[in-house]
Each structure stands twice: as C-alpha cells, then as structure tokens.
Amino acid sequence: MADPQLNSDAPADGVRNEVYDEDGFVAQPFRQNVEAAIEAEDADFLQQEIGHLHESELGDLLEALDHGERQSLVRLMGDQFDYTALTEVDEAIRMSIVDAMPNAQIAEAVRELDSDDAVYILEDLDEADRKDILERLPFRERIRLRRSLEYPEESAGRRMQTEFVAVPPYWTVGQTIDYMREDEDLPESFAQIFVIDPAFKLLGAVDLDRILRAKRPEKIEDIMHETRHAIPAEMDQEEAAQVIEQYDLLSAAVVDESERLVGVLTIDDVLDILQQEADEDIKRLGGVGDEEISDTVFTAARSRFSWLLINLVTAILASLVIGLFDATIEQMVALAVLMPIVASMGGNAGTQTMTVTVRALASRDIDLYNAGRVIRRETLVGLLNGVLFAVIIGLVAAFWFDNRGLGEVIAIAMIVNMLAAALAGILIPLVLDRFGVDPAIASGTFVTTVTDVVGFFSFLGLAAIWFNIG
C-alpha cells in the first residue's frame, strides 16, 4: 500500500495525495468525496480526480465502494475509466461490474488493455458473451486473445503477455536500438528482448542493460544468452512462477509445443501468481477454500458447509470413542471434565507439526524419501514437549481432584497423544502429497481426527484399566 507520506515529491493537488489514510486503507474523506460526486452524477469531478489514479489505487477505491456506486462510477467516468483496475479487484466485484456493461463497451475496454489483462477479464465471461466480444475486435488482437484463451486455466499461456520485442540474431546492437526508436508499436514496458529465427523459433534473449553496455556494431547473437528457462505455454502458472523466482529473471519467454515464441511472462505477473498461491494455501489450511471477503453470504456458507460437514463426521467419530467408555465416565465424572484437555493439546501440537510439514513440502525441502531426518526430529520434539506437559497437567489434575492416580493417567495419555500428534502431523501431509492431494487442504481434518481419537481413547482407556471401572 502506498503511504501518502512517501509522495513528498508529488504535486500537492489535494485529493491526489489523500487516496490512502496513514494505515494504508482508502481514506474516509476521499471516499466520501467520490460517493458525493457519484450521488450528484458529477462526471467532471470524477474524471479529474480519479482519471489519473494508478490502476491499483482505482482498484482499492472500487473495493471500498458499494455495489451500485461501482457501476455508476464506471458509467460516469466513460472512456476515462482505466479498465486495468478490474484486474486488481476480487473476482466477485469484477464480475458484477463487467456483467452490467454492454458487450460493445467491454470490447472497447479490452482493446485498450494489454493482452494478459484482457484475458483476465474475458476468461470469467460466459461462452456466448466472450465469442461476441472477440468478434468485435480487430483481427490480430482477436487471434492473439483466442490463442491465450485456448490454453488451460491457470497455465502460463493464460497469464502471458503477447506483446513483446523480438529481433533476428544477425542484427547489430545499433540496428536494434534504431528499431526501438522508430517502432510505435512496442509494448508499454519491457525488460528484455528476444531473439528468434524466421519461423519464430526462440533462439535466445538479451537484457536491456546488456544492450546499453554493448557497442553499436556488435551482433545481437554475440551478446544474447541462451534462454535455458523458456516456459512451455501449457505449464501450470505456479510452476512457471517458481522457475522465474528461482532464477531471479525479470521476464521469461513462453513457447508453444514447437518452441516458437508466443508470449512473455513478466515478474509482476509472477508476483501476483505467488501471492495468490500463498493466499490459497493459507485459506486451505483454514478450511475456507478460495473464498474472498467479497463473496455473498450464500456462496461463503455453501463453500464452508462441506468442510464443516467433514468435521462433523470426525467429531462424531470422536464421540463414538467416548461412548465406549460411558460407564467409566458415569463412575468418575472428573474424566469428562479433563478429557478435552488431552484432545486439545494433541490437536494443537499436531497442527504445529503439520504447518511446518506443509510449508516444507511447498518449498520442496522434504519429500517422502528423505523424510527420515524430519520424522526423527518431530518425534523427539513431540516426546520432549509431551513429557513437559505431562508433568504440568499431571500435577494440576492430581491436586484439582485430589487424586494421584488421575494425575498419572492424564500424564501418560498426554505423552501418548503428543507422540501421535507428531507422527500424524508429519506422515499425513507426506502421504497426501505422495498421492497427489494438496496437503494444505486435507491434512487438518485427518490430523485432528487422529489426535481426538487417540486422545480420548488413551485417556479414558487408561483410566478404565487403572481404576478398574467401566
């Protein structure tokens, strides 16, 4: 988020400097001014004050407004509205704005955008609208966008920009610079140029700083580097982003099956992709899938329902375990009072181990084959903390109920469950990953099922034996 204090060298033109408050949220006075202007249908004010906002600032503003205001804002701004801002908002908001626009207007908007931003908007539309809009576009743009849209969802081909600079290998640095000075049709910004043969087959790439350091008569083929990390257009966007991140590239060529250059994936796309994937991981661990804060009540409730239903089944399973010992509990109600402690500590310890494991899997620091070291480590951590908490809770229980045996039983159950938690926390994500299931989405339920079942069974079972009841 931009901190307004940063912009000390920006023109002091009032509203411009006050898009954000000091915490980085859209500033109240700015939003109120905009809302008043929308209410008053004051198009001049809006075009003047909002027309020069950065796309991400406009995106944040759209998210701060309510549904009807968003549509009015787009309408009042007319062709001063920067449609790139639509790539900066949640999907639900983007769809609600686009759905309210006639196809002719969407086509106009799409023409103004870079191809990757255009695809972003087009891919969410239904088949018929998309076809209609594409047909309104000039031939070259239509072909390019259609090709991007033919690649699978979340592939590099979907995210790539089809505008790029490509030159033949036999050109000199001078020729290349002159070409860039003359050509009006260059992409808006670029960090490297690509070298191709007459069939568009990718031969290499040259970073711009390399060109600037070279003398004019030098040949491009002598200063280009091999593009070892060309991205196949079919590759999953996350994998592609990881390649670019690993090798610190500013951009990477995207090639089709015949190794012809079809586009470029830039580092700002990579940043978006990696942020999006991290967000997905966090939400999956929290059991909320790919929900956004702007989703409707019904969408959110439905997507959470299935997760809660699985949890209900595992909770009932734990209750069945307790049910086995109902006679024991009847004779010693202190067991009912204490049993959630054993289960809860196991659940938390298991979640800790699972979190570390899921992250290590995501950064490929462990797999099923070299996991021995980590399993040993987690078992020892579980044992160490198990013993510590066994002593603490054993003393607490013994004094609370004035019953030394109860303290001993809960202490042993605690050690057993902490060990179970460690093993479940590491083995469950590893096995899920091995079978191609995303460990972030499914591990949590399995881990707490194990720690609930083992926790209740070991505590109540030990008590039944120890006190010979039930």
Next chain:
Amino acid sequence: MADPQLNSDAPADGVRNEVYDEDGFVAQPFRQNVEAAIEAEDADFLQQEIGHLHESELGDLLEALDHGERQSLVRLMGDQFDYTALTEVDEAIRMSIVDAMPNAQIAEAVRELDSDDAVYILEDLDEADRKDILERLPFRERIRLRRSLEYPEESAGRRMQTEFVAVPPYWTVGQTIDYMREDEDLPESFAQIFVIDPAFKLLGAVDLDRILRAKRPEKIEDIMHETRHAIPAEMDQEEAAQVIEQYDLLSAAVVDESERLVGVLTIDDVLDILQQEADEDIKRLGGVGDEEISDTVFTAARSRFSWLLINLVTAILASLVIGLFDATIEQMVALAVLMPIVASMGGNAGTQTMTVTVRALASRDIDLYNAGRVIRRETLVGLLNGVLFAVIIGLVAAFWFDNRGLGEVIAIAMIVNMLAAALAGILIPLVLDRFGVDPAIASGTFVTTVTDVVGFFSFLGLAAIWFNIG
C-alpha cells in the same frame, strides 16, 4: 523449481541437467555423486560439476546434504564456491556453514557478493566477528556495508543494494549510453537508472526501455519520471515490498532522511520479502512462529512450548466450565459423549471466519471502521450453517440416544456456538489489529477459547435447565 525437461536447449552435459528430479527435488543420483566426491575429497569433480550451478541450485543442494558434508563441500570448492548460495538456504544452515569459516575467508566471500547479499550474511554474525570482517574490507565497501547494517533489522535499508547507476539530469541520452558502455564498475544487472543532483539528492528515474526508445540528443531530465514511490531506508521491508508490488515497479530508489539516494530495492528482493512474509503468516496461524524445518529439536520444542502452554491454560478454562456441570453429566452421561461435537464445530467455524478476516486485514480490505458489512455477512453465514448443522446433529443425537429432548438441546447449543464462532472469528482479529498485535499470531487461541467456553456452557447449561438436573 527448475524442471529438467525445460532445459531442452541447454548443453547435454550429464550432471548439469540432473540437479532436480521430475518432482523438483534434488535428484538422488546427483546428490549421491556429490556425496561420493566429498567423501573422496575429489575437489576437481566438485569444482567442475558444481562450480557453474545457479546460486539457487547450489542452495538446494546444500539443504539436501548433511551438516558435515556442507562444510567439506565449501572447503573443497575453494574460491569456486558461489557464496551467494548462502542467501538461498535456511538461517540455521547458513550459520552452521559460516561459523565454520575463518573470518579472513568470510571477508573474501563478502567482497565477491552484491552488497545486499553481503549484509544478509553479516547481519547474523556476532558483533566482534562482524567488526573484524568489516575491517578486512576495502574502505568503500566497508562504509557501504556499515551503513546498511546501521538501519534496523527487516528495514528497506538492510535489504537494499548499494550498487546502482545514477546520472545528472543535464546529460543527454547519448552521453548516458556512452557512459554505460565505458564504465566497468556498473552493477551486475539493473532495470532503471536514477537521476541525482550534485548532493546525491534523488530527482527522478528512467527505465531502460525508455532510454532505448529515446533519441541520442534528448536530455535525461526530459525523459525521466518523478520517483513518487521512493522508499525511506528506515521503512519496514514488508511495507516497502507492498509499495513496489502495488505500483508494479521493477525497482525503487531507497533514500535517507535528507532524501539522498542510498540504494535500490529490486523486485527480486521484493519477491523474497513477500514470500517470507506469507510464510511467516502461515506459520503464525499454525502456532509455530518463525520456525524452519532445519531448526534443531531443542529450538523447535522451545518455540512451540510457549504456544502450547497458552493452549493448556485455555483448555483448563474450558474444563472449569465443564466442571460447573459435573452433577448434570453424572446423571446423563450422554452429555459427555456429545459435548465435544458442539465445541469442535464452533472451533472450526471460528477458524474459517478468522482465516478470512486475517487475510482481508493483510490485504487491507477491511478495518475496524468499515467492518459493518463483513460482520453482517459473517453473522448470516454463521446463522445459516448453524441452523443446517443444528438440524443434522439434532436428528443424529435424538436417534442415537433415543431422546428427543437431547436432540433439541444440542440443536440450540449448535446455533448459539456457531454465532459465537462467527463473531469471535471476525471481532478478535479486528480488535487485535487495532491494538497493533499481529492478528495472525494471536487470534487462533482466543477464538477457540471463546468457542470452547460458549460450546460447553451453552450445551451443558441448556441440558441442566431442560432436564432440570444438576
């Protein structure tokens, strides 16, 4: 991670292509070859096969080896070892390698590195070693590194690179290009050049593609843009990264209090910072702080202990609530069997809401003042799912224990606890954030405390009233 299939245009020189297996892990045969060469002290083999690895590949290899092998590898590689790889491994591994090196060798290594990478290694050393190493460096480097190290930890000043290209505003494009062609002392790669006055005060910046598109006689001041997003060196690295991300910059100038240019923060640093922060958020939500998979058993156990201790206190709190109703449970043991279901469903629903809220706070989509809409939404989602699960669990309980009243009691308790979960899940992170506490680290415990206490209290309390027992 690099997929070896990508490198179809790389030279087919055996080991080079086989650093990774098809899942992106360090390939077993490659690691075994390296381990054998270390065992045999075969420095030639290592220098030849590992000397040209990318720093990130070397980093992954180091992480795959064990402790002793890492140190031997560094020793055997000699000056062929690329110390940049140390910035790619976990802190514990970096420290264990650096600690085994004499200061003279660390100083040699640091001289080879870009300033930001050098700081990365120096900042973890103890005071005396750092001072000794800095004194072995040439004057200019010593001054630069010392300045970076004087900025606070995790600030932009710590992460910036002090190598950059800066020119006066009155130079022409031609002069600038000629300067870049002649100067041997340029940074290894750069995406923009900065414009400064004689006192090093920042005036603006020019992207390289802009220079390449301009004619030679044009003045730099005519093609430069204002650097609205200059980063104060004291700024927190995460905030700085968010500015660069928001405005899709390839790099940003870092300035001191007098607005003099002191360094540059590049997008690959930003990527690292944002990845690191996302990782931190995930781990905090999972209750494992900033633990790494390579931490020792003792470090990991200690850092998890405090979290588990807090959980123990809240679990005992829940037990105290159950203890209030021990007479009720004694007369109707089915309550003990069913009570964990109500608590567990509340805990999960609360975690869902909390996850969405924590993410929305991180991306600044909500704050305490505009939270009304979200609170309404979450309450409705909680009510909707509460009613659905009330019906399901009510029927299950009534049939299981053949007791219609029990079904009614658990149904009402479920609705109450799902509503409590929704409110706790949204209000607790918002309030923590308001008081400057990271909601990712502390929300979980508070939310499950609420859902446990409300779950047990409402279920057992209602049962006591309904059946008039206890």
